[in-house]
Amino acid sequence: MTPGHVPLVHLLRGGMVEGVHHGSVVALAPDGSTLFEVGDPDTPMYPRSTAKPLQAVAMARLGLRLDAAGFAIASASHSGESQHLRAAAAVLAGAGIPAEELRNPEDYPFDPIVRDAWIADGRKPDRLAHNCSGKHAAMLVTCRENGWPAESYLDPGHPLQQAIRATVEDLTAQPVARVAVDGCGAPLFAVSLRGLAKAASRIATAAAGTPEFLVAQGIRQHPELVGGSRRDVTALMRAVPGLIAKDGFEAVQLAALPDGTAVAVKIADGGDRARPPVLAAALGLCGVDGGRLEPFSSDTLRVTGALAELRRAA
Template sequence: MTETTLTTFPAHAPLAVQTRGDVVESVHFGSLAAVGPDGATLFSRGEPTARMYPRSALKPLMAVAMVRAGLRLPAEQLALAAASHSGSVDHQDTAAKILANAGLDEGFLRNSTDLPYGVAERAHWLAAGRGPTRLAQNCSGKHAALLATCVHNGWPLDSYLHTDHPLPRLVRDVVAELTGEDITAASTDGCGTEVFALSLTGMARAFSRLVTAAPGTPEHDVAAAMRAHPTMVAGPGRDVTALMQAVPGLLAKDGFEGIQLIALADGTAVALKISDGGDRARMPSAVPALLELGLDPEPLRPFNNLAVLGGGRPVGALRGLPY
């Protein structure tokens, strides 16, 4: 890594603030891009063209690549293929079904092991005396679908994470196509799959393409599955699931390190990153952008102006900065 890389940072801007009483206690910086159905930028903050890793927000694009390669799953299972699920029994059972229908079992998975991601799901899992597993890890649906895609095409199973394998090569090409960006840098995500450095503008355009795609296309199928089964995309109590349930036709996917992608039914889309990777400001930072795009404020109220407690009572709020 060069000295220039170490000392050159994206020009992030304030996206959200936390107040305690009359004092601004914390400021959350980041970047955001909002694009229209034609991909043109409507407004932005910070430096949305800077490259960043979308992390799990990349999963819906990976699912599109799998469907293009011939993967056929019921909508509930396809939603899990694009998910960062909470690790509930239902989530794990659905991932196991994807494997079983391809003649496989958990032993073929090559994702990292982990406890369930959801707070309640993790507590229940630990109370039962269970430890980390690959099926419980939040990316197991994606990995199960990757393996099923390999079975369908007769591709090797043990090397499906290698960058020279046919499936990761296809994923790379599809991501470049949907974002409209050349892939110039890549690394390895937490679960073991390849992740690409892309701009927020490019990711917003890709999500716009998912929701505006014609019926019967892989893009449409993935978006429709996620919107029809929002509890598979995350889980009960998760803000991404709740937002899709609150706003009909909305598509949402989060990613580690403060990433949020949202597309509206008309193809308008928002992509943002919280600069330090913190999660708490991710959804509050998105709400003012959605209001600027004309969404009804009422269903968005639970996702912004989050109470800050002092002595067990509200004394401040975490809220996104308006446009």
């Protein structure tokens, strides 16, 4: 089924519209009611790496116990900076697991500056440098804790992946619509934007000591590990106190305030440049101070269509 996305962002050049990004947005109040929605927030889509906090909650429910930095890197699509490689390696080292057991692809760091320096130094792609290595490290440790085979941890039928699926369905309050394989090799569970926002709200408001709280605490305490020193998701969490946020490929993002107000965004064409201004506009409509969100807007990318109408009416 083709989602019913709508125009969200106009790319301007010299006062003329040069391009248009379509997409969908939904914002939920702390009680789960809909604050506003634009486009099609209910057709299932692949959340890609935006699902990592949900996957981390599943592993915490299975007994995974890490420090805050460990849960942050388990929830991360990191940039491959030295701090990220150290954090992912520390998760493995805590359980005595060698990096060679990781099943994610070998890769260069995601950050372009770090990647260029890595290549200039003659370094080859590495599993720890892959942006999903923290999640995979946590998956291996969770298998070790539960006595499950490590070599098949990416199989959708593996007990770990079955438990992750069940947690995704619980947090989103909806059944998984379809299963695919993410770019890192892990199973990918299709849900709707509305379900993703519900999950974000539950994680953001979890009581102390719960698995959800452990993940939220890690994300809040270490936003630099969730993204990177030059990533908008990290800058956004530093700008908005208590916010948890996670971005993913194909321009998906979730964000939730400490009171449980939550937003989920999908840009239809996967154009990542449109994602930050749309999310900033949505958070502004949720009451976040505009001054904190200004760095995530753009003079050349103008939020338009139904979302702009909501802003004018607010």
